[in-house]
Amino acid sequence: MLTTSTFLPTSATIDLTALVHNLSQFRNRLVPGCDVMTVIKANAYGHGAVETAKALIRQGVSRVAVVSIEEGITLRQAGINAPIVILGPLFPEQFTDLFSHQLTPVVSDAAILPKLGQAASSFQTPYPIHLKVDTGMGRLGFTQEEVAQLFGSKTFPRTLHLEGLMTHLADADGADPDATQKQLTQFRHVIGLVTANGFRVPLIHAANSGGAIRFPEAQFSLVRPGIMLYGYHTLPKSVPVPDLKPVLSLRTSIAQLRTVQPGQKVSYNGTFTATQATRIAVLPIGYADGISRHLSNRGHVLIHGQRAPIAGLVCMDMIMVDVTKIAGAAIGDEAVLIGSQGADRITADDIANWTGTIAYEVLCTIGPRIPRHYHSS
């Protein structure tokens, strides 16, 4: 058991004030009456699902979304009573867990709907579900024809309550808005089909963070922001975005220091060779913690407010950085992988640029071994 006095050489800090700021900036851009379902899958994009959910719910967020039943159960076991929507695929073997933890499934496959309806037949009131339509993502969801068939044939199970109707935008952050406009046109058609058959669906939703900000017409009655809550976005530069603050910072401490001589190599496979006497600091964080191996000989960390380049291959539990130019670097000194130090800052976007990915992946691969600290300023 960790106590407050346990020394943690490596940890992530989650700034709940920044999270609340991002939520409020995002909410300011919503049309009146549009509600927010915050997306806290993948351990809230690495920020810690339980604490993040609690902080968001304290701000009046009325429902949260995760991908798997297991993620939903973890939240329930932590005492979260708000509605939890399970965005991921559903299997009949999961019905018992779904019901016993009062999780709201997204039904995205026509074949499972009657089975779920049958399984819910013992309840006194219809069990809430959201129905997903594929309008162009090419992933989960009913086709338009399947929706027409379901509602046209009046076979929607009476044991289920159609609380939500949703789709997912594939290219909200793409260069060309056309694909999104087409998806929205299709979705509006589907909404028309469903409502023409007498269904009044309280929650209609299509937009992730980028979709909601760039296409206000995609807001409907609910939006599903994830990344913007955590302080990042992938929208083109031409789109005005809310003022966002990165929520997570990641730090470690110098564990060892040594000087390697010209010609000496550092780390596996000898991909870094010192060309002069080089001061190398060993940091206790590696790819098992989410520090991509693509950062080998490429990424930087901040020590004493200065950039220390990663030297050699990233190991599972450690990286080595070149601190030759950082006078006075000493064992125990802080090294910042994501966050500010002195006048400099490294963001998850910087790391994503170094490794050819997106901030989403950088954040949600920060491993379970890293303790998360929560603070409000």
Ligand SMILES: Cc1ncc(COP(=O)(O)O)c(C=O)c1O
């Ligand atoms: C179905 C669905 N909705 C919403 C989101 C949130 O997206 P974003 O993090 O871009 O806001 C995701 C994330 O991938 C998703 O899969």
